[in-house]
C-alpha cells in the first residue's frame with residue numbers, strides 16, 4: 129500500500145487561534161463577505177483563493193447561477209455574494225468560468241461532471257442543486273475535490289406530485305391528443321374515449337416525498353393505491369392507507385404505475401423488457417422521476433405490443449429528447465418538457481431553499497441538505513467545537529514529530545468518553561486534515577477527508593475508550609498514535625514504538641497533555657517547542673532567557689518528568705516562530721538532549 133511520505137514540513141500560512149470555528153470542518157468558508165480577502169490566500173480556515181482567480185474587485189465570494197432561479201433566491205444570494213447569472217452556458221463556457229467561482233447553482237439541465245471540478249482549480253467549494261435529483265452532479269468527483277454538494281429537497285415535492293396527478297388524469301382521458309386533434313380542425317369524440325381512475329389500482333414505485341404525495345392525492349380520486357419502496361417505513365404508508373408490497377406484486381397488480389425513485393445505478397432501467405412482461409396487459413405508466421429509470425426502447429416495444437396501453441412522461445434519458453424520439457412521437461404517449469417542479473410557487477421555494485443552503489455552506493455553517501458529507505446535527509457540532517480544534521491540532525503535532533523520509537501509513541485514534549454514541553466522524557476528519565495538510569497541497573475538509581486519507585494510503589483506525597461517569601462532557605481526551613515511523617523527537621515515541629500525543633479540552637481550550645510517556649500541559653495556541661532534558665534546577669530559566677533575548681513571547685511552560693532528576697520533557701508555548709539560531713542555542717544548552725519546534 130502507498131504511504132504518506134513525510135517531506136520537509138510546510139509552514140502553514142495561517143496561525144491557528146482560539147477563534148477557529150467550525151468553518152475549518154467544512155472549508156467552504158467565508159467568515160463573512162466583508163472580511164474575506166482574496167489578495168491574501170489562506171489555507172485551512174478559508175478557501176484557497178488567489179487574486180488571479182478573482183473575477184471581481186469586491187471581497188465577496190462569487191456564485192455562478194447557471195440556470196434560471198427564482199428572484200427571492202437571487203436576492204438572498206446577492207446580499208452575500210457577487211452573483212453571476214449566466215444561463216445556457218455550453219460545457220466549454222461552464223468549464224472556463226468555473227475557476228472564477230466559489231459556488232455554482234444549477235437545476236437538472238447542467239451536467240456538473242468531473243471536468244467541471246477539475247477545471248475549477250480547487251476554487252469551487254459548493255454546488256447547489258436547485259431541486260431534488262442530483263444525478264446530473266458527479267458526486268464522487270465533487271467529494272474528491274472537497275466540494276460540498278447541497279440540494280433543495282423539499283420545496284418542489286407538491287409541484288412534482290401535482291404534475292404526476294395531472295399527467296395521470298390527462299393520459300387517462302387523452303387530453304393532450306384530443307387537444308391537438310381539435311386544434312387541427314377535427315372533432316373525434318369516439319376516438320378519445322378514456323378510462324376511469326376510480327376503483328383502479330395505482331402502484332407508486334418510490335414512496336418518498338413525491339411518491340407519498342401522489343399516493344395521498346390518488347386516494348382522494350378513489351384509486352386503490354399500493355406502493356413499492358425497499359427503504360420506506362411501513363407505518364408511513366399505513367398512515368395514509370397504502371400497502372407496501374414487493375416490486376413484482378406492485379407491477380403485477382397495477383392498472384397504473386407511477387415512478388418516483390431517484391436515478392441511481394440500482395434504479396437505472398428498472399422498467400425493462402423483463403419487467404414489462406410481468407405487468408397486466410393494458411397498464412398505464414407515468415414517469416415524473418427520471419427518464420433513465422425506464423428502458424425507453426423497451427417501453428416503445430411494450431407500447432407497440434399493447435402491454436402498455438399508454439404512458440405519460442415528464443422526463444427523458446436525454447433532455448431535451450431528439451425531435452424524432454419514438455416516445456415523444458408515439459400516439460399513446462403524453463409528454464411534457466420536465467415540468468414537474470415548474471410552478472411559480474415551487475420555483476420561489478426552491479430558490480430560497482438553495483440560496484440559504486449555499487450561503488450557509490459558504491459561511492461554513494452546517495449544511496442541512498448536504499448530499500456528500502456526513503450529516504452532523506447542529507447541536508452536536510456546537511458541543512464538539514473545541515474537540516474539533518483539538519483533533520486537528522493533535523494531528524498536526526503528531527505528523528510534525530515524524531522524521532523526514534518516514535512514510536505515515538497507520539494512525540490510531542483513541543477517544544476516551546463516557547458517551548457510547550459519540551459521533552467521531554468530524555473528529556476523524558479533522559485529525560486527517562491535521563495530518564495531511566502540513567505535508568501536502570491537498571485541502572482537506574469534512575467532505576473529502578476519508579477519501580483523501582484512502583488515496584494517500586493513510587489508514588486511520590479508531591478506538592473508543594469507555595469511561596464511567598457523567599455524560600455531560602463529550603470527551604475526556606483524544607490520543608493520536610502514528611505507528612511504524614521514526615520520530616525526530618525520540619521522547620514522543622511510546623514504549624511500544626508509536627509516536628503518541630494526547631490532548632484534552634480545559635475550559636474550552638484544547639491542551640496538549642501527553643507526549644510519548646511524558647505528561648505535559650500546554651495550551652494548543654500559537655506554537656510549541658518541546659525539549660527533553662535532564663531534570664535539574666535552572667532549566668526553565670535558561671531556555672526562557674534565550675527566548676527572551678530572541679524576543680519570542682512565551683505563553684505557557686510545562687515540565688513532565690519520569691522521576692525527579694531523571695529525564696523530563698519541557699513543553700513551551702510560544703506566540704512567535706523563533707529563528708533557527710534561537711532553536712540552535714536552546715539545543716546547545718548542556719542538559720538539553722533533544723528539542724523540536726512544532727507549528728500549530
Ligand SMILES: NC(=O)c1ccc[n+]([C@@H]2O[C@H](COP(=O)([O-])OP(=O)(O)OC[C@H]3O[C@@H](n4cnc5c(N)ncnc54)[C@H](O)[C@@H]3O)[C@@H](O)[C@H]2O)c1
Pocket residue numbers: 260261262281284285288333334335336337338339356357358359360388389390391394395416417418442443466467468469470
Ligand atoms: N419531474 C420533476 O420535475 C421532478 C421533481 C421532483 C423530483 N423529481 C424526481 O423524483 C425523485 C423523487 O423525489 P422525492 O423528493 O420524492 O425523493 P425522495 O428521496 O423523498 O424519495 C425517493 C424514494 O425512492 C425510494 N427508492 C430508492 N430506490 C428505490 C427502488 N429501487 N425502488 C423503489 N423505491 C426506491 C427511496 O427509498 C425514497 O423513498 C427525485 O429523485 C427526482 O429525480 C422529479
Ligand SMILES: O=C(O)[C@H](O)COP(=O)(O)O
Pocket residue numbers: 235236237258259260261262284466468469470
Ligand atoms: O429533481 C428535481 O428537483 C426535478 O427534476 C426538477 O428539476 P428542475 O430543477 O430542472 O426543474
